[in-house]
Amino acid sequence: MPKVYNWQLGRDMAYPYEGAYPERQFAFVFNINRCIACQSCTMACKSTWTFNKGQEQMWWANVETKPYGGYPQWWDVKILKLLEEANPEGMSWDEGAAEDGVKRPYGRYAGRTIFEAPPASLAPESSRVLGYLPSDEEWNSPNIYEDNPVGSKGQEGKLHPTGERLPVHRTWFFYLARICNHCSYPGCLAACPRKAIYKRPEDGVVLIDQEQCRGYRKCVEACPYKKAMYRGNTRVSEKCVACYPRLEGRDPESGGQRLETRCMAACIGQIRMQGLVEVTADGTWTEDRYNPLYYLVHVARVALPLYPQLGTQPNGYYIPPRWVPRPYLRQMFGPGVERAIERYTFPDRELLAVLQLFRRDNRIIYRYAIEKGPEIYRTTYRGRPLTLYNDTVIAYGENGEELFRTTVEEPLYERPAPLQNSI
Numbered sequence: 001m002p003k004v005y006n007w008q009l010g011r012d013m014a015y016p017y018e019g020a021y022p023e024r025q026f027a028f029v030f031n032i033n034r035c036i037a038c039q040s041c042t043m044a045c046k047s048t049w050t051f052n053k054g055q056e057q058m059w060w061a062n063v064e065t066k067p068y069g070g071y072p073q074w075w076d077v078k079i080l081k082l083l084e085e086a087n088p089e090g091m092s093w094d095e096g097a098a099e100d101g102v103k104r105p106y107g108r109y110a111g112r113t114i115f116e117a118p119p120a121s122l123a124p125e126s127s128r129v130l131g132y133l134p135s136d137e138e139w140n141s142p143n144i145y146e147d148n149p150v151g152s153k154g155q156e157g158k159l160h161p162t163g164e165r166l167p168v169h170r171t172w173f174f175y176l177a178r179i180c181n182h183c184s185y186p187g188c189l190a191a192c193p194r195k196a197i198y199k200r201p202e203d204g205v206v207l208i209d210q211e212q213c214r215g216y217r218k219c220v221e222a223c224p225y226k227k228a229m230y231r232g233n234t235r236v237s238e239k240c241v242a243c244y245p246r247l248e249g250r251d252p253e254s255g256g257q258r259l260e261t262r263c264m265a266a267c268i269g270q271i272r273m274q275g276l277v278e279v280t281a282d283g284t285w286t287e288d289r290y291n292p293l294y295y296l297v298h299v300a301r302v303a304l305p306l307y308p309q310l311g312t313q314p315n316g317y318y319i320p321p322r323w324v325p326r327p328y329l330r331q332m333f334g335p336g337v338e339r340a341i342e343r344y345t346f347p348d349r350e351l352l353a354v355l356q357l358f359r360r361d362n363r364i365i366y367r368y369a370i371e372k373g374p375e376i377y378r379t380t381y382r383g384r385p386l387t388l389y390n391d392t393v394i395a396y397g398e399n400g401e402e403l404f405r406t407t408v409e410e411p412l413y414e415r416p417a418p419l420q421n422s423i
């Protein structure tokens with residue numbers, strides 16, 4: 001099997017095809033600390049792409065409550081169990097391996113990925129990738145276990161005597177928003193015997209050719225994130241299309257500008273930012289210091305890939321929730337968790353400014369700049385000094401045009417008198 005370089009694992013990895021990388025890659029960062037599970041993203045996708053007959057159980061975008069929730073039910077527990085069986089020595093990271101910038105930011109993964117599982121563990125035998133096919137029941141209830149916490153119980157009718165405090169809550173849950181990760185090494189694409197799945201060279205979006213697909217469901221089985229889905233009435237598989245008409249600037253309302261996807265644009269909690277990043281000949285990210293996604297993933301290092309050990313090199317990144325027990329988060333986001341939470345808890349001036357860029361506009365941001373402002377607040381937080389400055393952050397588009405500017409202190413708008421009661 002050919003070898004490809006997986007920078008999230010810090011090593012070469014077996015993959016059924018030679019590496020081939022797009023000019024730019026669709027990528028996104030979700031800040032879990034801010035998600036309120038309003039499901040506006042879920043419904044924005046549903047009402048745009050999957051409202052037809054045969055798509056009733058199809059949620060390309062979903063938000064699930066961890067640790068118990070999942071769509072399809074138990075998807076991550078099940079794939080992790082299979083991967084654990086394929087890794088009798090453990091799914092461990094070689095913590096001693098030196099980090100090496102964008103080429104190896106999290107050390108080295110010493111275990112096997114879904115592409116490297118021993119053939120004996122693949123079922124059925126025709127499978128190329130470790131996976132499983134969820135049952136119909138598992139696709140039925142996208143919101144099961146919503147808001148169900150895990151941890152110590154309070155006493156009925158009484159307030160908790162101490163309440164919960166950071167750095168970790170004893171009783172916890174969090175919302176995990178998910179879409180297809182438009183992976184650099186997609187499991188769905190690797191498994192398709194018809195070669196019906198392809199990755200676009202211009203933006204790395206992974207699509208299923210509806211004419212080529214014969215509904216064998218190998219992609220459904222092989223996508224570890226379970227984001228390829230089967231449609232019974234047409235007998236072909238479908239998946240998130242990254243709202244490609246918006247990405248291409250063909251949305252009638254965009255005026256030719258590239259827009260972020262529907263699920264990003266609808267986000268009430270302002271947790272989402274999506275863009276396009278440049279990649280090099282081996283799939284690592286080209287240095288682009290002032291692209292906000294590059295900054296969050298490779299400079300501030302607050303945003304981490306979801307289950308990198310699966311090996312698909314997903315292009316969705318998450319700022320992990322601060323209150324959750326670290327072993328759970330390490331399993332989900334890899335060894336960068338402690339550093340990411342530390343940086344997010346004590347943000348420097350630049351990080352605080354970049355975090356203001358989330359959802360101020362629907363156009364894709366290619367670059368940002370910061371103009372320094374005055375000190376506005378000074379405090380001590382958990383024993384450390386923290387100073388806030390009202391800096392201005394400016395977002396630029398594809399051709400260097402200014403898209404918008406905003407400040408660290410949230411701008412205050414006073415409604416004109418005739419509109420005072422309007423919402």
Ligand code: SF4
Nearest residue numbers: 180181183187188223
């Ligand atoms: S998340 Fe799944 S469906 Fe999406 S590209 Fe990756 S393997 Fe394919």
Ligand code: SF4
Nearest residue numbers: 045240242243261263
């Ligand atoms: S990117 Fe578009 S198609 Fe994909 S989940 Fe979001 S709204 Fe749906």
Ligand code: SF4
Nearest residue numbers: 037038039041267269
């Ligand atoms: S719209 Fe945003 S805040 Fe609401 S559930 Fe989706 S990701 Fe979370």
